[in-house]
Amino acid sequence: MNPHSDTLTTSDGRNALRMERRLAHPPEEVWSAITDPAQLGRWFPSEVTVELRPGGAMTFTMPGVSDVAMTGTVTDAEEPRLFAFTWGEDHLRWEITPDGDGSLLTLVHTFGDRFGGASFASGWHLCLTALSQLLDGEPPAVERDTGELHEAYLEQFDLGRGVVQDTPDGRQIRFERQLVRPAGTVWAELTSGDEPAVGGPAPAGFTAQEVPGGPVTEVRPPSVLAYRWHPEGTVRWELGVGTGHGARLVLTQTCPQGCDTDAALDAWHDRIEQLAARLLAD
Known part of the structure; x- marks a missing residue:
């Protein structure tokens, strides 16, 4: 087979x-x-x-x-x-x-x-x-x-790629990916035990190489974390109900004018695949 x-x-x-x-x-x-x-x-x-x-x-x-x-x-x-x-x-x-x-x-x-x-x-x-x-x-x-x-x-099936979308508020990068562990396990991996708080810095696990961390604007463990990475841009992680194996990740990044969307797409793809590999190893 x-x-x-x-x-x-x-x-x-x-x-x-x-x-x-x-x-x-x-x-x-x-x-x-x-x-x-x-x-x-x-x-x-x-x-x-x-x-x-x-x-x-x-x-x-x-x-x-x-x-x-x-x-x-x-x-x-x-x-x-x-x-x-x-x-x-x-x-x-x-x-x-x-x-x-x-x-x-x-x-x-x-x-x-x-x-x-x-x-x-x-x-x-x-x-x-x-x-x-x-x-x-x-x-x-x-x-x-x-x-x-x-x-x-x-x-x-190449299901790990992100897309760039045009929205009423500007361009947005979006990834949706099924993970193989439940939301609580994913959250623990992302935070590394450092629980985030509104106004505090975004934990490194929620950032990518081309997207610096910034102040947290919303946090609801183990489902949602959002932060401002740019004066005019935000990143939002959501962990919802998936299809049998674990949590469904939806990650979005709003991109102000001049944002290098190609570099951000590559950076987030690498970050999410690193996360997926760690979850599989654990």
């Missing part, structure tokens, strides 16, 4: 994660494993009920995670080649084609949150490994990703 064959594409605000796996089993066996709730529950990330027909209702329940079941609708059910359904706002399409004495299984997961792409890919990678084990007659036994697989997909 080679993750380098997996792709992530974006069009009209929607993202399509495509993953192909060759399975040493005929399409009929694969079909049963991806549509029978008893088998689904052994490798899929939730317990599922399904009315196996186009328009049929589905529910997705994660025991111990939420008491509220998510719902979906079957969009395609063509035994033994195509099973597709909605899951909340996402769409999953499973296509099975004969491949010698086995099958080629293609998953296309369509979703809105581009920066969750590495989380989805690493999660499906483990699920598909468990599916293969189940088909081989083995008890599915896949260790949880501690972050390495997520970070490999994030690099492969």
Whole structure:
């Protein structure tokens, strides 16, 4: 199962994660494993009920995670080649084609949150490994990703880059990145035990080489820190809810006229990747 064959594409605000796996089993066996709730529950990330027909209702329940079941609708059910359904706002399409004495299984997961792409890919990678084990007659036994697989997909899909945006208040640099540790752990790494206060200096962890620190203007541990790096410019770090692995970082820097946005983009990219590497090592 080679993750380098997996792709992530974006069009009209929607993202399509495509993953192909060759399975040493005929399409009929694969079909049963991806549509029978008893088998689904052994490798899929939730317990599922399904009315196996186009328009049929589905529910997705994660025991111990939420008491509220998510719902979906079957969009395609063509035994033994195509099973597709909605899951909340996402769409999953499973296509099975004969491949010698086995099958080629293609998953296309369509979703809105581009920066969750590495989380989805690493999660499906483990699920598909468990599916293969189940088909081989083995008890599915896949260790949880501690972050390495997520970070490999994030690099492969180039999800760590920032952008320069034009806003009513001027130009702004923006980074959004999924991290692999919770907000409290990230905050501790950024502050190094030196808790910031409004009016005081921004801790070095929140600064970058091309962006000097300045007085803190807002602080709400472990979620928000903002400071003024220039008389007309601010930096803001926000750590919010992410996609399974940890906190979602959104970093913005307002850029007054004359600001070197290219240098700032490079500096922040380096700083965030250093942070991500430290979190992974810890």
